[in-house]
Amino acid sequence: MHATRSSGKSANPLRDPRDKRVPEIAGPCSLVIFGVTGDLARKKLLPAIYDLANRGLLPPEFALLGFARRDYAHEDFAAVVKDAVVAHARTPFRDEVWDRLAEGIRFVKGTFDDDDAFDRLAAELKQLDTERGTGGNHAFYLAIPPDTFPVVLRQLERSGLSQSGDDRWRRVVIEKPFGHDLDSAEKLNALVNRVFPEETVFRIDHYLGKETVQNILALRFANQLFEPLWNAHYVDHVQITMAEDIGLGGRAGYYDGIGAARDVIQNHLLQLLAITAMEEPVSFSATELHAEKIKVLSATRLAEPLAETTARGQYAAGWQGSEKVVGLLDEQGFSPESRTETFAAITLEIASRRWAGVPFYLRTGKRLGRRVTEIALVFKRAPHLPFDATMTAELGQNALVIRVQPDEGVTVRFGSKVPGPGMEVRDVNMDFSYGEAFTENSPEAYERLILDVLLGVPSLFPVNAEVELSWKILDPALDYWAAHGAPDPYESGGWGPASADAMVRRTGREWRRP
Incomplete structure (x- = not known):
């Protein structure tokens, strides 16, 4: 029998045990x-x-x-x-x-x-x-x-x-990383579980400790407003982006040979997809949350053909703001022949009643236009617009955007009439900001995760099956890229290679500009 909870926790005499807002205190450890x-x-x-x-x-x-x-x-x-x-x-x-x-x-x-x-x-x-x-x-x-x-x-x-x-x-x-492909992940998990039972293993994905990521659950399941629209009847597509404006100078030892897809998509972005797309859990216990994430990852696969539904790139020289920067192949420690991608984008499909026909576009990259991580649900256009085309020329698609970092919050984009005598409809944003709405200072992600380790609360930590399913989803893209030459170059300070734009334009869509 393996004890998984702290014993002898220190009691706080000032704490009302009925007040669930007060975090639990770790026991002796x-x-x-x-x-x-x-x-x-x-x-x-x-x-x-x-x-x-x-x-x-x-x-x-x-x-x-x-x-x-x-x-x-x-x-x-x-x-x-x-x-x-x-x-x-x-x-x-x-x-x-x-x-x-x-x-x-x-x-x-x-x-x-x-x-x-x-x-x-x-x-x-x-x-x-x-x-x-x-x-x-x-x-x-x-x-x-x-x-x-x-x-x-x-x-x-x-x-x-x-x-x-x-x-x-x-x-x-x-x-992380938990292996570099499905085979290595399975071997690592087997080794870990030979020494530590699975209920005592905590695989850190610091993104899952961020308040905004956890707020996805509250946004979806605590509000009648959003959940009825959270499906293929209303959602046209979903974009999950993690963009960084920094390069890789000095990090060749870690990054070369790993690349953007292994570093970010396999863990962070597929976990964000699972939380965004999963069904409502019976409860927010670790067992029920893991069960729903495993179900949705089991139903997720790469859209094909991979030549058109995936893209990868490698940053070249350019301007990052007012600073002239070099390309990856000129960074210290990287070989001039390196084929390591610094940008990766994939198209995913989820074979479920909720998401059938809705593409999920995931992208990540270094030396992009700005640092931002967001989840954007882009909605279908209204089936009928009782306006002349000139009245809605500047009207796009409604969108719900969850900003994970920086400026954590939620933005809703919708159409509104422009003031004046005529009927002109234009996109406007309604914005919720964590920093403005709450006076409390949110704990840093590692605070939450370390405390959960000491408490023995595994809700925010991926289990074996999630890790292995993520590699199963990503491996075909990695194998395809390995067999098809070098990544496409893109200018530093931009938003990735032309092949990434072509990936979404083939279906008549566009990447959001965060």
């Missing part, structure tokens, strides 16, 4: 971070841990332990954590919060293939159970390259650190 000296830990994980402590969501018995090759004493590592917190935390720095957190900070020096280092890690955690009262509850965060997952997992198994019990839990957190 520790978080071990492998790769703790990397950018992810420094810029995201360590600040998020402090912010959780500052919000009162970590227990007094919490401990943070770093594992890396550096020769740090505990105090040296605490200073590194403090520097990261001061530089990147979202909540104000408070000495009393830091002092309490610092009491539980520890460091173990070692390499991933060093048995003695993992034995020292096990001894340090056992000592924390005694000194800090962590209760044998330990989460292991693998903020490390995917090719090092197997050796760390085997070490956790060998040292007994992966073994949960009736009175304690052990969990593992895995950062």
Whole structure:
């Protein structure tokens, strides 16, 4: 039997247990971070841990332990954590919060293939159970390259650190990518589940921790206004876009050979599609949410022919705002012969009664016109317009746009009469902004996800089947691209290659300009 929830949670005497708005506080536990000296830990994980402590969501018995090759004493590592917190935390720095957190900070020096280092890690955690009262509850965060997952997992198994019990839990957190194709994902999942049962595995997709992504569920299922229109009778097509305005200078070691489709579409965008297209769950429990996402991903496939329904590109030199930038092949670390795509777009179909005949267009790219992530439901035109053509010349299709980042919110585009004596109809936008509507400061995505790991709440984490289905959807496009030459070039600062425009124009549609 594997315990999956914290035991002995700290009670907050000021909390009314009937108030569901107050987040649950984690119970006694520790978080071990492998790769703790990397950018992810420094810029995201360590600040998020402090912010959780500052919000009162970590227990007094919490401990943070770093594992890396550096020769740090505990105090040296605490200073590194403090520097990261001061530089990147979202909540104000408070000495009393830091002092309490610092009491539980520890460091173990070692390499991933060093048995003695993992034995020292096990001894340090056992000592924390005694000194800090962590209760044998330990989460292991693998903020490390995917090719090092197997050796760390085997070490956790060998040292007994992966073994949960009736009175304690052990969990593992895995950062993407989850494999590089279906076959590798299946092998990785098999390895992970040999060491950690699936209910103790948390695969991080930080997009699922964003408030706006979670708000899709509220928008759809808490409002009678939208759900009746959320189907093929009214929706013409759906566009899901993640655009970045940055290039890849200095990231060749990670990105070359992976590309935009593996880096973004397989995880982030297909998860956004699943949440957008799934049926209403029986409840918002992890089991029911996963069941509905698996159903819709099982019904999703690439539209064909792939030569016309997919596109990929590679950014060339151009202007990013007022700055002249180089193309990918001139970036440091990239081969002049690199065929790694920095832009990818695919057309998907969902074989269900709700979505039959509605294309889903997914695109992502580097060095595009601006940084934006959005989901746009573009509606069919009204079946009859009792106006002359000149009256509606500037009228487009209605759209509901969910902005995930930046400027999180929702925009509805509809037609309205232009003031004046004549009847002229033009598109206008009705806008909802999170920043203006709510005074609360939304937690950063990693705050929410780390807290859910410590609580044992897996709702926002993809399970095995979701990961493998996503690769099953994407693999045919990857195989096709691998067999058909280099990506199409596109100018930096634009919106991708001409082949991406042709992909949607073949059906008489256009990409939205975010």
